[in-house]
Amino acid sequence: NAGVTQTPKFQVLKTGQSMTLQCAQDMNHNSMYWYRQDPGMGLRLIYYSASEGTTDKGEVPNGYNVSRLNKREFSLRLESAAPSQTSVYFCASSGGGTTLVYYEQYFGPGTRLTVT
Amino acid sequence: AQSVTQLGSHVSVSEGALVLLRCNYSSSVPPYLFWYVQYPNQGLQLLLKYTTGATLVKGINGFEAEFKKSETSFHLTKPSAHMSDAAEYFCAVSGGWDDKIIFGKGTRLHILP
Numbered sequence: 001n002a003g004v005t006q007t008p009k010f011q012v013l014k015t016g017q018s019m020t021l022q023c024a025q026d027m028n029h030n031s032m033y034w035y036r037q038d039p040g041m042g043l044r045l046i047y048y049s050a051s052e053g054t055t056d057k058g059e060v061p062n063g064y065n066v067s068r069l070n071k072r073e074f075s076l077r078l079e080s081a082a083p084s085q086t087s088v089y090f091c092a093s094s095g096g097g098t099t100l101v102y103y104e105q106y107f108g109p110g111t112r113l114t115v116t
Numbered sequence: 117a118q119s120v121t122q123l124g125s126h127v128s129v130s131e132g133a134l135v136l137l138r139c140n141y142s143s144s145v146p147p148y149l150f151w152y153v154q155y156p157n158q159g160l161q162l163l164l165k166y167t168t169g170a171t172l173v174k175g176i177n178g179f180e181a182e183f184k185k186s187e188t189s190f191h192l193t194k195p196s197a198h199m200s201d202a203a204e205y206f207c208a209v210s211g212g213w214d215d216k217i218i219f220g221k222g223t224r225l226h227i228l229p
Contacts, residue, residue: 043160107159
């Protein structure tokens with residue numbers, strides 16, 4: 001099992017450019033999450049998807065959109081990147097499946113995004 | 117609603133000394149509590165968790181934590197620090213198996229030779 005995978009690992013964007021961060025999990029989990037991590041701020045939830053076909057806003061959704069493409073994949077889109085979106089982005093998943101545990105979250109390795 | 121407070125954004129201990137990372141939580145329902153570790157340039161990895169039952173929980177790499185309801189605390193300890201323990205540690209709380217997890221701001225652990 002690869003667990004949770006994220007692409008790309010690194011990205012540099014200019015202000016106003018758009019991009020999509022990809023996330024996939026192979027544990028048959030129901031729920032998926034996008035977080036951003038900034039120094040001294042911990043992890044802040046951007047969006048989550050409790051099940052295939054549903055998405056909900058987290059703590060800091062402004063400037064982002066998400067798509068739960070299928071049970072495996074959950075993408076995060078920045079339509080018009082801003083320097084304030086410079087951060088490390090983590091995808092996570094949870095909810096039964098092959099791990100048989102509903103409440104623990106499993107994290108991907110992260111995407112380091114810089115917006116200039 | 118749930119919240120987590122980690123006391124100390126940076127903690128330094130000597131190699132071989134006791135590690136104590138403090139976490140206090142607030143929850144309107146019986147909490148699920150977690151400690152995650154993040155090594156440099158990596159994602160978060162679960163160290164240990166408390167859901168129900170025994171209040172002293174043991175995790176990987178010799179870490180353990182004790183759930184104290186009266187003190188609303190879930191402090192992380194390790195008897196003897198190792199250089200490889202240098203990382204950032206996150207305490208987290210959830211309201212139940214289907215609830216979102218709320219993370220603390222993290223404590224960076226430095227190990228002094």
